[in-house]
Amino acid sequence: MWATNLKVVGIVLGTLALYTLIANKIPQVQSEVPQTLTLGANVTPEQLVAAGEKVFNGIGGCTTCHGLGTRAPNLLTDEKGTGPIGARCGKREAGKDCKQYLYESLDDPKAYVVAGYQPIMPVMTKQLSPPQVWSVIAFLESEGGTVDVTASDIPASSSTSTTSTTSTTPGGGGGGGSGGFAGGSADPKAIIQAAGCLACHKLDGQGQVIAPDLTHVGSRRDAESIRKKILDPASSIAKGYEKLAGIMPKTFGTMMSAAQLEALAQYLAAHK
Amino acid sequence: MTEHWSLALQVAADTTRAYGEFPLIGARAAVWIAAEVHLMFAAFVLGVPMFAVVAEAIGIVGKDARYDRLAKEFTRLLLVAYSATAIWGAILVFILATLWMKPWAYLTAVFAPSMWLYAALFFCESFTLYLYYYGWDRWKYGRPKWGHWGLGLLLNLWGTIVMFIANSWLTYMMTPPRDVTPSTDPATIKLWHAIANATWMPINVHRLIANVVFGGAIVAAYASYRFLAAKTDEERAHYDWMGYVGNFIAISALIVLPFAGYWLGREIYQYDQSMGITMMGGFMSWLWVIQAFLIAVLFLTGNYYLWIGMGRIPGAERFRPYTKWLLVVLVLGAIVWGTPHTMIADSKELAAMGGSHHPFLGALGVMSAKNTAVNLMILTTFLSFLMYRRANTRPVVPWAGTGTIIQGAMFAVAAGVVLFYGIRGYFVEAIVRIGFSVYQVLAVLSCIVFVTLIDILMARGAQSLGAIQWGKMPPRSQYALFILAVTFTWLMGLMGFARSGIRQYWHVWQVVQDTSKYAATPALGYASKMISLCVLIFLTLVAFVFWLGGLAEKSTFVSPGESAGGGRHVGH
Numbered sequence: 001m002w003a004t005n006l007k008v009v010g011i012v013l014g015t016l017a018l019y020t021l022i023a024n025k026i027p028q029v030q031s032e033v034p035q036t037l038t039l040g041a042n043v044t045p046e047q048l049v050a051a052g053e054k055v056f057n058g059i060g061g062c063t064t065c066h067g068l069g070t071r072a073p074n075l076l077t078d079e080k081g082t083g084p085i086g087a088r089c090g091k092r093e094a095g096k097d098c099k100q101y102l103y104e105s106l107d108d109p110k111a112y113v114v115a116g117y118q119p120i121m122p123v124m125t126k127q128l129s130p131p132q133v134w135s136v137i138a139f140l141e142s143e144g145g146t147v148d149v150t151a152s153d154i155p156a157s158s159s160t161s162t163t164s165t166t167s168t169t170p171g172g173g174g175g176g177g178s179g180g181f182a183g184g185s186a187d188p189k190a191i192i193q194a195a196g197c198l199a200c201h202k203l204d205g206q207g208q209v210i211a212p213d214l215t216h217v218g219s220r221r222d223a224e225s226i227r228k229k230i231l232d233p234a235s236s237i238a239k240g241y242e243k244l245a246g247i248m249p250k251t252f253g254t255m256m257s258a259a260q261l262e263a264l265a266q267y268l269a270a271h272k
Numbered sequence: 273m274t275e276h277w278s279l280a281l282q283v284a285a286d287t288t289r290a291y292g293e294f295p296l297i298g299a300r301a302a303v304w305i306a307a308e309v310h311l312m313f314a315a316f317v318l319g320v321p322m323f324a325v326v327a328e329a330i331g332i333v334g335k336d337a338r339y340d341r342l343a344k345e346f347t348r349l350l351l352v353a354y355s356a357t358a359i360w361g362a363i364l365v366f367i368l369a370t371l372w373m374k375p376w377a378y379l380t381a382v383f384a385p386s387m388w389l390y391a392a393l394f395f396c397e398s399f400t401l402y403l404y405y406y407g408w409d410r411w412k413y414g415r416p417k418w419g420h421w422g423l424g425l426l427l428n429l430w431g432t433i434v435m436f437i438a439n440s441w442l443t444y445m446m447t448p449p450r451d452v453t454p455s456t457d458p459a460t461i462k463l464w465h466a467i468a469n470a471t472w473m474p475i476n477v478h479r480l481i482a483n484v485v486f487g488g489a490i491v492a493a494y495a496s497y498r499f500l501a502a503k504t505d506e507e508r509a510h511y512d513w514m515g516y517v518g519n520f521i522a523i524s525a526l527i528v529l530p531f532a533g534y535w536l537g538r539e540i541y542q543y544d545q546s547m548g549i550t551m552m553g554g555f556m557s558w559l560w561v562i563q564a565f566l567i568a569v570l571f572l573t574g575n576y577y578l579w580i581g582m583g584r585i586p587g588a589e590r591f592r593p594y595t596k597w598l599l600v601v602l603v604l605g606a607i608v609w610g611t612p613h614t615m616i617a618d619s620k621e622l623a624a625m626g627g628s629h630h631p632f633l634g635a636l637g638v639m640s641a642k643n644t645a646v647n648l649m650i651l652t653t654f655l656s657f658l659m660y661r662r663a664n665t666r667p668v669v670p671w672a673g674t675g676t677i678i679q680g681a682m683f684a685v686a687a688g689v690v691l692f693y694g695i696r697g698y699f700v701e702a703i704v705r706i707g708f709s710v711y712q713v714l715a716v717l718s719c720i721v722f723v724t725l726i727d728i729l730m731a732r733g734a735q736s737l738g739a740i741q742w743g744k745m746p747p748r749s750q751y752a753l754f755i756l757a758v759t760f761t762w763l764m765g766l767m768g769f770a771r772s773g774i775r776q777y778w779h780v781w782q783v784v785q786d787t788s789k790y791a792a793t794p795a796l797g798y799a800s801k802m803i804s805l806c807v808l809i810f811l812t813l814v815a816f817v818f819w820l821g822g823l824a825e826k827s828t829f830v831s832p833g834e835s836a837g838g839g840r841h842v843g844h
Binding site for chain 1: 795
């Protein structure tokens with residue numbers, strides 16, 4: 001009986017050991033908590049590239065699509081003999097150098113979509129802080145090209161220390177904070193621009209149609225309702241958009257000052 | 273007002289002790305072990321009563337005492353397992369209250385009334401179990417037997433409600449209602465609103481099925497040990513049969529489980545696409561390769577057990593030449609299913625691969641190939657069951673030949689549909705391709721249902737080629753059942769990690785952030801060590817529970833002739 005017991009124990013331990021071994025042999029990827037990215041005024045290109053690589057492979061979530069080559073172009077490998085992204089970025093769009101093209105790709109990804117791919121890229125400047133965005137650009141430039149990003153590219157207000165909130169919450173990053181969007185400006189147009197509202201909403205002929213058109217929002221909602229909607233997007237869902245409930249970030253209300261919120265609510269309410 | 277509340281919360285979080293620490297292994301490992309081992313016991317004590325009741329019903333209706341004995345033996349195993357479940361539940365509560373204060377305080381603020389109900393129902397469940405087991409021989413015949421069976425049903429009802437309540441807590445952490453924000457006072461959230469969250473029902477259904485799978489696998493492992501330790505042919509025959517039944521239930525329920533998994537996955541994507549992407553294409557992408565490997569082990573081992581089992585069935589030799597082809601399909605299917613595709617890769621890995629996909633294997637890693645592979649593996653396993661079922665009979669109905677041809681045609685059509693949509697999937701958009709998996713699954717399920725129906729009709733009055741020689745199984749078949757039990761348990765731990773890990777650094781997704789030093793979600797390597805440790809603790813305790821059960825049985829069942837002399841035990 002002891003022999004049987006030993007065999008049973010051996011099989012159990014052997015099976016557990018096999019599974020544990022296999023799980024330890026595959027690439028180990030840990031989900032990190034977003035960290036504060038501190039870039040001094042004298043940051044070197046090497047430091048930017050190193051920081052950018054971490055964002056690219058980590059909280060930026062870039063490899064989820066760009067690491068595959070089916071959802072989005074692979075940026076780190078050769079593409080039809082044009083080299084990795086650092087080598088080909090300056091030739092993508094006429095009149096735009098590498099840095100301009102890469103920033104546009106992160107800030108307004110629908111402006112230029114590579115042939116053969118769908119326009120599914122989110123606006124990364126809404127998700128990442130400016131230091132993170134520029135460090136990613138530096139990293140991508142370093143992949144086959146020359147790094148020309150410097151500390152002067154990073155907005156002065158955020159170049160010293162910026163915390164990204166999450167890697168998954170749209171609107172959680174730059175632009176907002178205690179000072180509010182657009183440097184605390186009470187100009188509703190500046191707030192709309194800085195908060196990236198037009199990435200989903202349409203207003204006065206500009207923007208996308210993913211979320212309800214705001215051009216005549218004042219005829220459907222008063223200022224109070226708009227204010228409530230911004231603070232708590234789930235408080236009411238526009239008819240026909242039930243399936244998109246939850247897409248609008250919950251964080252806008254906490255990212256702008258009370259004066260900005262009021263200005264935005266009044267401005268939109270006036271759009272009858 | 274809301275802002276004030278938010279500030280108050282923040283102040284409270286900053287000034288009170290939000291997390292504790294555990295010596296040697298750390299707080300994360302302590303919470304992990306307590307939660308996982310409790311959950312494994314809970315799954316066992318919820319899964320086993322389900323088929324104890326089914327087995328008892330078969331015994332009553334079919335007047336087959338074997339099933340009644342089987343049901344009673346299952347239930348006896350439950351008695352001590354219940355105590356272990358409660359003990360681990362208490363350990364978990366103390367661990368949470370002392371190490372995990374911040375999220376625990378939040379959850380109790382939302383769910384307190386349901387926690388009181390949970391405790392009350394657990395009380396009801398325990399005493400229903402005692403009544404069910406200890407009343408077995410008292411209400412053994414006639415109408416009282418049906419009353420006894422009703423107690424079994426009641427036991428399942430209590431258990432299911434208890435599980436649904438606990439599921440609401442963990443699903444709330446994954447998918448809190450959309451109107452709940454970080455500044456929402458948890459005490460103001462309506463209880464039902466929190467319970468009926470987006471993933472509550474998918475998890476309920478998924479766990480219900482998974483518990484049957486798990487319970488079946490553990491009972492099969494128990495039977496296999498008793499088979500190996502058996503002293504008499506009669507005992508060996510009983511435990512061989514019990515192992516077969518446990519394995520049959522486990523594999524049958526396993527076939528349905530992926531569909532509940534799809535539903536859960538879809539709800540996660542619909543709730544928050546970024547969570548879905550994290551799960552399937554983000555840092556957890558390698559987890560699914562491990563999962564594919566484990567499921568391949570389950571399919572191969574389950575089929576291997578059946579093929580060996582055909583050795584004890586007269587007439588099964590006519591099917592033996594086909595098993596090698598079934599093995600080929602299963603191995604090829606497992607290889608395709610385990611092919612990595614949407615992996616996170618760094619620049620060096622991409623360069624080594626020569627692109628984003630492997631030059632040869634990339635095409636096999638896409639969902640079209642994988643869905644095709646897994647559906648063909650399910651069909652193959654069903655064919656193994658069918659051959660096993662028909663092994664010792666020869667149909668005598670006049671339409672037997674036609675029936676067999678129709679069955680064969682159904683298999684061919686199902687395989688054809690699966691292959692057609694698998695290949696077609698390469699030439700269409702992703703959104704169209706996703707829809708194809710529904711047609712593939714429907715083809716396979718239809719085949720299983722209609723072929724089984726035809727088989728039942730064909731078996732009426734069938735000529736017997738000899739009785740199954742229960743007990744005539746080589747020991748290696750029983751070791752296969754152990755591998756199945758360990759693999760099912762490990763797989764449960766892995767999927768638990770996936771479900772919990774996709775919250776990343778949130779206790780409650782985007783509502784309560786994990787600010788402890790363990791906020792980062794660990795990689796698979798660490799997780800696998802924790803899972804193996806939990807499985808080992810659970811199996812060791814289960815072995816102890818079974819040993820205790822055996823002691824009780826021996827002291828109870830002593831043959832009348834030997835009781836006077838206090839001789840050997842014959843209770844099996």
